[in-house]
Amino acid sequence: MAVTLNLVGAGHVGRVLGRLLARQGGVDIGQVLTRSAASARQAVDFVGAGQPVERYDQLQVAQVHVLAVGDDQIGIACAALAAAVPLAGSIVFHCSGALASTHLQAARDAGALVASVHPIRSFADPAAVADHFDGTYCGVEGDAAALAVLIPALEAIGAQPVPIDAGAKTVYHAAAVFASNYLVTVLDAALRAYQAAGVPEDVARRMAQPLAFESMANVFRLGAATALSGPIARGDMATVARQQQAVSQWHAPTGDLYRDLVAPTTALARKKSR
Structure with missing residues (x-):
């Protein structure tokens, strides 16, 4: 059975991960939330799947939520997500290279498993990255049960996950x-x-x-x-x-x-x- 995934924030990193996971199969993209309806539609067009939304209350329950937002927005987005969607038993992860999964405390308090996944690439050209993602190293850390789901999914899209110490993330x-x-x-x-x-x-x-x-x-x-x-x-x-x-x-x-x-x-x- 496919895993349902919501994408919150759809800049270059979020779009690439969304496209790769959708292509690979085993993942159903649910909602794609960005700051505007236009950018959400553009992201859905790039990913090739999903429903564009522009408000947190439009999100539906999903097994995985990706917070692909800027570092200064991670805590805010996490709190908004936890307030809008039941998270018990789901996985919430962000894509920051500088912040640990501990910044997702609002999701953890709501019953979610949390993690971070940081692809070590330049995403200046998202289409090119998506076409040549094989071998990309990803620093990962977080709850063991979350990583048990995320690591195989990352390996399926060609990534090489590398566990890191959350306390040394910076x-x-x-x-x-x-x-x-x-x-x-x-x-x-x-x-x-x-x-x-x-x-x-x-x-x-x-x-x-x-x-x-x-x-x-x-x-x-x-x-x-x-x-x-x-x-x-x-x-x-x-x-x-x-x-x-x-x-x-x-x-x-x-x-x-x-x-x-x-x-x-x-x-x-x-x-x-x-």
């Missing part, structure tokens, strides 16, 4: 910032430093690319400590000191960034030596 989300956002910041510093030495920007990109690509490939193939190279890995702290001074004289904020990276890189080098 640190888990910061991992993506380190792996993506801050990596871009450090590469920007490298490109600007090349340009300060007279290298044209387009050439600087070509010079930095093989270093960056090979370093990342080595991290994922060998581990971070083994992949580390350069003056700190060699114990050449005199060179490090000269570089820090030169970078600070050229551009003080970038010098601060260089300085702040010395200690953690030195600690990583100690692991390499061991």
